[in-house]
Amino acid sequence: MEQDGEKGLFRSIFAPLFPLLGEIFAATLVINILAFAIPVFVLQVYDRVIAQAGLSTLQGLVIGMAGVIIFDFVLRQARSGLLQHAAMRIDATLAKRLFEKFTRIPLRILEHRPSAFWQSLFHDVDNIRTALSGIAAILLADLPFSVIGIVLIVALAKPLAWALLIIVPLFILLAFVSSLSARSSTTEERSATMRRDALVSEMIANRTTVKALGLGSYLGTIWEERQARTIDSSIQKAARADRYHNLAKTLLLSSTVTLTGFGAIAIINQELTVGALIAANMLVSRILQPLNQLVLQWKALSAARQSFHRVKKVLDYPEDSQNATLDLPRPQGKIILEGVSYSFGDQENAPVLKGVTASLGASGLHAIVGPNGSGKSTLLKLMRGLYTPQAGRILLDEGDMIQFSEAEKLNWFGYLPQDTRLLSGTIKDNLSMGITVPSDETIAKATKTIGLHDEIMAMKNGYSTQVGEHGENLSGGLRQRLALARTLVNDPVVLLLDEPSNNLDSHAEMALARLLKKLSKSRTVIMVTHSMTLLEAADSIMVLERGQIRAGGKARDVLSRLRGARP
Numbered sequence: 001m002e003q004d005g006e007k008g009l010f011r012s013i014f015a016p017l018f019p020l021l022g023e024i025f026a027a028t029l030v031i032n033i034l035a036f037a038i039p040v041f042v043l044q045v046y047d048r049v050i051a052q053a054g055l056s057t058l059q060g061l062v063i064g065m066a067g068v069i070i071f072d073f074v075l076r077q078a079r080s081g082l083l084q085h086a087a088m089r090i091d092a093t094l095a096k097r098l099f100e101k102f103t104r105i106p107l108r109i110l111e112h113r114p115s116a117f118w119q120s121l122f123h124d125v126d127n128i129r130t131a132l133s134g135i136a137a138i139l140l141a142d143l144p145f146s147v148i149g150i151v152l153i154v155a156l157a158k159p160l161a162w163a164l165l166i167i168v169p170l171f172i173l174l175a176f177v178s179s180l181s182a183r184s185s186t187t188e189e190r191s192a193t194m195r196r197d198a199l200v201s202e203m204i205a206n207r208t209t210v211k212a213l214g215l216g217s218y219l220g221t222i223w224e225e226r227q228a229r230t231i232d233s234s235i236q237k238a239a240r241a242d243r244y245h246n247l248a249k250t251l252l253l254s255s256t257v258t259l260t261g262f263g264a265i266a267i268i269n270q271e272l273t274v275g276a277l278i279a280a281n282m283l284v285s286r287i288l289q290p291l292n293q294l295v296l297q298w299k300a301l302s303a304a305r306q307s308f309h310r311v312k313k314v315l316d317y318p319e320d321s322q323n324a325t326l327d328l329p330r331p332q333g334k335i336i337l338e339g340v341s342y343s344f345g346d347q348e349n350a351p352v353l354k355g356v357t358a359s360l361g362a363s364g365l366h367a368i369v370g371p372n373g374s375g376k377s378t379l380l381k382l383m384r385g386l387y388t389p390q391a392g393r394i395l396l397d398e399g400d401m402i403q404f405s406e407a408e409k410l411n412w413f414g415y416l417p418q419d420t421r422l423l424s425g426t427i428k429d430n431l432s433m434g435i436t437v438p439s440d441e442t443i444a445k446a447t448k449t450i451g452l453h454d455e456i457m458a459m460k461n462g463y464s465t466q467v468g469e470h471g472e473n474l475s476g477g478l479r480q481r482l483a484l485a486r487t488l489v490n491d492p493v494v495l496l497l498d499e500p501s502n503n504l505d506s507h508a509e510m511a512l513a514r515l516l517k518k519l520s521k522s523r524t525v526i527m528v529t530h531s532m533t534l535l536e537a538a539d540s541i542m543v544l545e546r547g548q549i550r551a552g553g554k555a556r557d558v559l560s561r562l563r564g565a566r567p
């Protein structure tokens with residue numbers, strides 16, 4: 001099954017390149033035929049020109065060889081160009097597929113792996129391109145044509161042909177053993193590099209905290225250990241590759257001595273001419289050189305093979321459903337939770353949510369409260385369809401959330417995460433990047449609703465203001481309100497807000513409470529909050545504790561019960 005999938009991906013990537021690969025094959029065939037002209041030339045010079053003082057033959061041979069050398073150069077240049085072109089096309093196809101896949105993989109899988117893992121996949125595509133356009137690919141392309149050399153040796157120097165039966169399999173065995181060793185050392189090196197890169201990317205993402213808390217020396221110790229591991233695995237990989245390469249060189253030298261020794265005996269026995277021995281030696285090295293190089297290049301090929309395997313594995317991950325099967329009408333926005341349970345990862349992890357049952361909306365302002373870690377944010381992500389419950393169902397109106405496509409959920413839900421981040425670009429970019437057909441009117445409508453439009457217009461660059469990486473050029477409060485406006489641009493029917501009053505002062509918090517109350521007249525607004533101002537504006541409150549509903553009902557009743565329960 002796995003094999004089939006891999007072949008399938010291979011075929012789908014290489015099939016459009018068949019005409020190009022055909023040209024590469026033809027060029028390689030001619031290059032390899034031309035390569036055998038030199039040994040034949042040498043044979044002729046020794047056995048005819050020198051033996052018979054045939055200067056005119058020599059003249060003809062030299063002119064012919066000059067033509068061969070020029071043609072060989074032109075063909076090699078053309079083949080390199082074609083290989084580069086094929087590798088670029090493979091890179092472009094694979095990288096595009098990987099990028100699209102990344103945007104479609106369910107959040108649970110994305111969260112399961114560190115960011116360094118996802119970043120390294122794009123380096124994997126680079127690895128594949130480099131291997132396919134480099135010397136390793138040329139060697140592989142040349143390899144099958146060694147058969148021509150073997151046939152020529154049998155024709156020119158029959159008494160030496162038996163030696164090839166020993167030497168060539170020895171080289172193939174060496175290349176095979178070297179490939180096994182390259183595979184394991186590439187895996188070790190990659191895992192060490194990934195651990196180091198994970199630390200570096202976390203450190204860069206949190207550079208303010210690193211600076212403010214003086215974490216330099218703490219992180220420095222961890223970095224040194226990981227960097228040392230990376231260097232160590234790199235050195236070990238190189239040492240293993242060198243060992244096999246040196247072995248291959250020794251084998252090459254031994255082959256020359258063996259062939260010359262037995263060749264000399266054959267000449268003495270008059271079974272071979274001097275020219276044939278020299279030509280045979282040239283032919284053997286012509287066959288063995290690529291095999292020798294291949295032993296060295298195997299680490300690049302092995303790395304590319306493993307990269308392809310990893311990319312393929314990720315391309316096989318499941319996807320969020322993308323396209324709607326029916327053109328459904330806009331829902332009312334009623335959210336029903338039926339015995340919803342959810343746990344992160346393995347079985348031994350205690351479920352974060354246990355049999356949560358509730359009905360929220362349609363319309364109204366609903367709050368979810370509870371201690372830290374009680375599962376509030378997880379429940380909000382489940383309602384947005386970012387996670388799928390392991391037991392129970394979540395319904396939007398009458399429909400199970402599972403059946404809705406990502407496009408439908410994007411249209412119907414506005415979701416504000418707890419840790420809101422903007423992306424590099426302008427204010428306008430950030431407000432319009434989630435909409436299929438952005439218009440200035442819809443953007444301005446959203447910012448006016450939040451009361452942000454005038455504030456943005458008063459800025460020097462207005463909607464063209466650059467927000468910086470993660471929105472760091474803006475104040476926390478402005479970032480939060482822009483993120484809120486972003487949830488409104490699609491005019492969603494359900495608003496899911498995780499701690500919407502984060503970073504807001506009391507004045508902005510009161511304005512937000514009024515705004516949410518107004519919005520909740522025509523849509524369902526569900527918020528996770530600890531803000532008393534927002535809770536007092538809510539219609540209903542659900543209290544979560546250790547993943548279960550401890551209390552729920554009208555906000556007034558729940559608040560008075562909670563106040564009464566306080567010591």
Ligand SMILES: Nc1ncnc2c1ncn2[C@@H]1O[C@H](COP(=O)(O)OP(=O)(O)OP(=O)(O)O)[C@@H](O)[C@H]1O
Pocket residue numbers: 111344352370371372373374375376377378379418
């Ligand atoms: N992506 C994740 N992978 C693994 N465990 C997670 C993940 N997200 C949350 N958890 C765990 O699930 C539990 C509930 O987390 P959640 O963020 O839903 O709680 P919360 O009530 O929103 O907490 P807070 O009020 O602190 O934001 C916690 O124990 C948390 O460690």
